[in-house]
Every structure is written in C-alpha cells, then in structure tokens.
Amino acid sequence: MPELHDIFTPEFMAPMAALGVAAAVTYFWRGLGVAVSGKIDKDSALFRWVTCVAYALLAGLIARMILLPIGPLAELGLGQRAGATIISLAVFFLTRKNLLAGVASGAVALVLMAKLGPL
Amino acid sequence: MPSNHPDNFGSIKGAYKQGCKDALAIPALILGFTYMGFGALVSETGLEIWHALISTGINWAVPGQIATMELYAIDASLLVIAAAVGLINCRLMPMTIVLMPHIRNKTSPRIAYYFFSNFIAVTGWAAAMKQCPRLPEEQRLPYFVGFVVPLWSICMLSTCIGFYLPDVLPAEVTMGLVFLNPVYFMLVFLADFSQPGRPTALILGAILGPLTFLLTPDWSLLVTGLFAGTIAFIVSEYFPKDKTI
Structure with missing residues (x-):
C-alpha cells in the first residue's frame, strides 16, 4: 500500500x-x-425571455467554438475550420438532415485539411 | 430519433428504456468520440487519468472542461479559472430553468432535481426539450435520467480510452475528435430550427458570439445571451407572425 x-x-x-x-x-x-x-411561471413573459436567452447563449457558444476555438483546434486556420463546417452543412442538407453523415464528413474534412493544408 | 416517437412510452420503466435507447445511438457515438478527444487532451496536458475522470465526472459539459484544461496548462490562477469557467457555463442556468417545467413531477423529491441537474448539458437537454413536453408527467424525469446517465457513463469510459490513446493518435485526429462536438451541436439545433421563437435567438446568437469574443473574450457569452436573447424575445412578443417562420 x-x-x-x-x-x-x-x-x-x-x-x-x-x-x-x-x-x-x-x-x-x-x-x-x-x-x-x-x-418562474412557465407561461410568463419572463420564462419566454429566459428561453430566448438560453438559445442565444447556445448558438453563440457553438459559433465561437467553431470559428474562434480555444484548445487544440486553435492551432488550425480559420479557413480550415470554416471549410470543414461548410462541408458538414452541405452533406447534412444533401442527405436530408442526416446528423451522422453531416458530423462525420465535417470531422474527416477537418482532419484531412489539418494533414494536407487548406483546400 | 425522438421526432418519430409516440407521446407515451406506456410506463415509467418504458420511459427509462426509451431514453436509454435514444442516448445509446448517435448521441453516444458522437459524444464518445468527443470525449476520447478530451481524454487525449488531458493526457497531452501532462495530467493523470484521475484528473480526466474527475473533470468528466463532476463537471460534465465539453466547453467548460476544455477551458479548464487550457487554463490549467498556462498556469492560470484559481480565481481566473473560476471566473472563466463560470462565464462559459452560465448558459447552464437558463437551460436548467427552461428544462425544469418539462421534467418536473409532483412526487419526486427536490433533491432529485438538484442531483440530476448535474447531467444537464447540450445533448441531453436538446433531447429532453424535444421529447419530454409530449410525455405524461410521470414519464418525463425517467426519460431524461434514462437518457443522460448512460450517456454520461459512455463519456466516462471514452475519457479513459482517449487518455491512453495519444501515443497512437496523430494530433490531427485529436483535433478532428474535438471538432465533432461543436459541429454536432450546430446540426442538432439546425435539425430543430423551426420551433417557435427559436430562429431569431439562434441566428443572432451565432453572429454575436464570435463577434463579441473578438472584443471581450471573457464577457462574450454573457453579452451575447442577454443582447441576442432580448432582441429575439422582443421580436417574438411584438411580431408574433415571426413565431412560425
């Protein structure tokens, strides 16, 4: 021991x-x-305001994590992250909102761009 | 996916089971890979496996966990870490307030909500916001708990796996794993985009988030949430037609 x-x-x-x-x-x-x-009453204006704030906070955080990340992703250029995001969005909508296809293509695109440089 | 679900899972046990089934699909797959990325990040920071597991165990929510590691790596003081993580995770308060009426029931003790609020994070929150309002009251908390507890367990396991992977994993792959998370969140919200009142808040938030970060990294989220949220609220209250866009 x-x-x-x-x-x-x-x-x-x-x-x-x-x-x-x-x-x-x-x-x-x-x-x-x-x-x-x-x-807080669920049917009050205050509750509806808090709901809007929650969604705005989430969207702000997600956009910031993609475009201006902290952590390992910060080593990549903005163009690489934005490019991978656009690929992910394109695949997501082309596959009729298939989450898995969208997310996977974005991540694979990012890894390839990190390895080979921007498109 | 929850959108095809009935409004009743038959019993409390059925709700637990369905929550678990929904979590152990795409959410577990994506968060599993994300947390492998987090485990690898902790190991690259030079910390031990226990640090990685404590972080995922009691501070479960990706952005705050990554910020903590990043700040620790540059020797930030405890006060700086508390302030930065507090400002990143302040979204959890409005998220909890918004979710609570949809998971509350008359029989569960208050302490249960204080305990299970530890598991409120984007993935489980988005799933519960979609499914729980349609369920009978007694099935709501079970669905949420059935969803988040197995998901959290997968994250713990993946943190562990990821911690021992960096020797094998190239740095680019760690980046790809960490990138999965924000992209997944983005698509989850896009998939449910047209819910009443949401589009304005989501679009304004997505624009203001990065812009305010350039001006004031620490206060960026708080400013974004209050400003974009308030505008979205005013738009949906005073221009009710926009609710159905």
Whole structure:
C-alpha cells in the first residue's frame, strides 16, 4: 500500500484544485437554475425571455467554438475550420438532415485539411 | 430519433428504456468520440487519468472542461479559472430553468432535481426539450435520467480510452475528435430550427458570439445571451407572425 502523501502529491493536488473550482462554479449555475425554476411561471413573459436567452447563449457558444476555438483546434486556420463546417452543412442538407453523415464528413474534412493544408 | 416517437412510452420503466435507447445511438457515438478527444487532451496536458475522470465526472459539459484544461496548462490562477469557467457555463442556468417545467413531477423529491441537474448539458437537454413536453408527467424525469446517465457513463469510459490513446493518435485526429462536438451541436439545433421563437435567438446568437469574443473574450457569452436573447424575445412578443417562420 502506498502512503497517503505518495498519492496526494502537489502534482496531483494542484490540478485537482483547479478541477474542483471549475466543477463548483459549474454546479452553482445548475443548482441556481433548479432553485429559481420553481419561482418562474412557465407561461410568463419572463420564462419566454429566459428561453430566448438560453438559445442565444447556445448558438453563440457553438459559433465561437467553431470559428474562434480555444484548445487544440486553435492551432488550425480559420479557413480550415470554416471549410470543414461548410462541408458538414452541405452533406447534412444533401442527405436530408442526416446528423451522422453531416458530423462525420465535417470531422474527416477537418482532419484531412489539418494533414494536407487548406483546400 | 425522438421526432418519430409516440407521446407515451406506456410506463415509467418504458420511459427509462426509451431514453436509454435514444442516448445509446448517435448521441453516444458522437459524444464518445468527443470525449476520447478530451481524454487525449488531458493526457497531452501532462495530467493523470484521475484528473480526466474527475473533470468528466463532476463537471460534465465539453466547453467548460476544455477551458479548464487550457487554463490549467498556462498556469492560470484559481480565481481566473473560476471566473472563466463560470462565464462559459452560465448558459447552464437558463437551460436548467427552461428544462425544469418539462421534467418536473409532483412526487419526486427536490433533491432529485438538484442531483440530476448535474447531467444537464447540450445533448441531453436538446433531447429532453424535444421529447419530454409530449410525455405524461410521470414519464418525463425517467426519460431524461434514462437518457443522460448512460450517456454520461459512455463519456466516462471514452475519457479513459482517449487518455491512453495519444501515443497512437496523430494530433490531427485529436483535433478532428474535438471538432465533432461543436459541429454536432450546430446540426442538432439546425435539425430543430423551426420551433417557435427559436430562429431569431439562434441566428443572432451565432453572429454575436464570435463577434463579441473578438472584443471581450471573457464577457462574450454573457453579452451575447442577454443582447441576442432580448432582441429575439422582443421580436417574438411584438411580431408574433415571426413565431412560425
């Protein structure tokens, strides 16, 4: 059996602190959502406004993740990500809104462009 | 797909089963690959498998998880991480508020909602928003739980697989895996695009999201949500014809 201080090294605990903080703020929003939801009438204007805000937030986040990503995708050019997105959209609509075909073609196009350079 | 489903799965057990069946199809496939990408990313950051699993386990939602890793990699302070992840994930509050009336029933204890709200993320949310309003009240929470818990389990497993893959996977493939996620989300919303009131919010949000990010990366989402959401609300309230576009 390894001793406890062998497991809880600074190299192990420093990232855990970061992950714990991230999880806490994330849960704050979800928990607050549950708490507040009981006080908002589903048929009120306030509820309809919150719905619009939720969809706008989601669309904004998704567009940002594609066009201006953080993480590994940031290494690619905007043209490569936009090109792969357009291919994905084209396949999606050509296959009568087949999700799997659309998503797969976009990802394959991105990998090929990352390997071979932009179209 | 949920669109072909009946409005009643017969029993609570039937609702759990159908939720599980719907999740363990395209959603599990796409999120499975996405989380392999996330596992690979954690491993490339130089962290351990436990870090990857904790992140997917208690902070389940791709954008915030990637931001946490990215910020940790550049040695950001805990305060910076809290603020950045808080601003990225603030969407979870309106999402939860909007979903709750569609999954609530009179018998489940409050604590159940506080627990299962941990599983509110785009994929399960979009599926529940589509299916739950049509179900009898007692089948709604079971459908949601039946959908998200198996999906989350697949994500945990995939995180693990992805963590041990980077030695085998070229960097381009990791990029492709991470790219699956936003493209999938985009197509999910496009598939349900014509629901009342949604088009304006989605289009304005998609335009404002990247633009405001160029001006103020941290506050971009909050500004986008409030601004685009409010305009979309005004349009749908005062020009009701637009609701059916």
